[in-house]
Amino acid sequence: KAGVTQTPRYLIKTRGQQVTLSCSPISGHRSVSWYQQTPGQGLQFLFEYFSETQRNKGNFPGRFSGRQFSNSRSEMNVSTLELGDSALYLCASSHRTASTDTQYFGPGTRLTVL
Amino acid sequence: EDQVTQSPEALRLQEGESSSLNCSYTVSGLRGLFWYRQDPGKGPEFLFTLYSAGEEKEKERLKATLTKKESFLHITAPKPEDSATYLCAVQAADSSYKLIFGSGTRLLVRP
Numbered sequence: 001k002a003g004v005t006q007t008p009r010y011l012i013k014t015r016g017q018q019v020t021l022s023c024s025p026i027s028g029h030r031s032v033s034w035y036q037q038t039p040g041q042g043l044q045f046l047f048e049y050f051s052e053t054q055r056n057k058g059n060f061p062g063r064f065s066g067r068q069f070s071n072s073r074s075e076m077n078v079s080t081l082e083l084g085d086s087a088l089y090l091c092a093s094s095h096r097t098a099s100t101d102t103q104y105f106g107p108g109t110r111l112t113v114l
Numbered sequence: 115e116d117q118v119t120q121s122p123e124a125l126r127l128q129e130g131e132s133s134s135l136n137c138s139y140t141v142s143g144l145r146g147l148f149w150y151r152q153d154p155g156k157g158p159e160f161l162f163t164l165y166s167a168g169e170e171k172e173k174e175r176l177k178a179t180l181t182k183k184e185s186f187l188h189i190t191a192p193k194p195e196d197s198a199t200y201l202c203a204v205q206a207a208d209s210s211y212k213l214i215f216g217s218g219t220r221l222l223v224r225p
Contacts, residue, residue: 033213
């Protein structure tokens, strides 16, 4: 099975711009979660989608948003970029059951804000 | 508040020198505890899921164990290719499926 794919792998933007990142989950996985990884804060949860609905959201400002499509692919958008948004953005997918939810990560999108 | 603490922050080993990494956690009901390996510039690679105290899982030179308050990742006779950052995460048994990560242990295995 192909793993989680993320595009683009690298992005350079300037402050004030907006950016859209894409994630394709493992085939059959309906849950997609997004995380931000920085050297100072580590890995932090952004939001989670299941069957096209946002189920949970982390403690991030409203500039961070996302959506999920009927084929389970997901996008996240960051508007009005700030220097502090520079990070590795990771997408993870899982095949959720009643008792298990192992999340498999993609390679990430490295966003640099200048 | 749910929290995960990993120690040590960094660990240097000689090839063949066995050791353990620690992950202490506080969570209001545990759905699962996860171990990942992350190489520089890459996404975390799944290693193990543990669900209940007393559970153990093994994969090659790695063995993960779980108690009610902590988990250990034992590395037996490590090789240089085991060098990476090892991340521990917990998932609470609530309506959120988010992973709460520790800050990781950077492992360097010298030949």
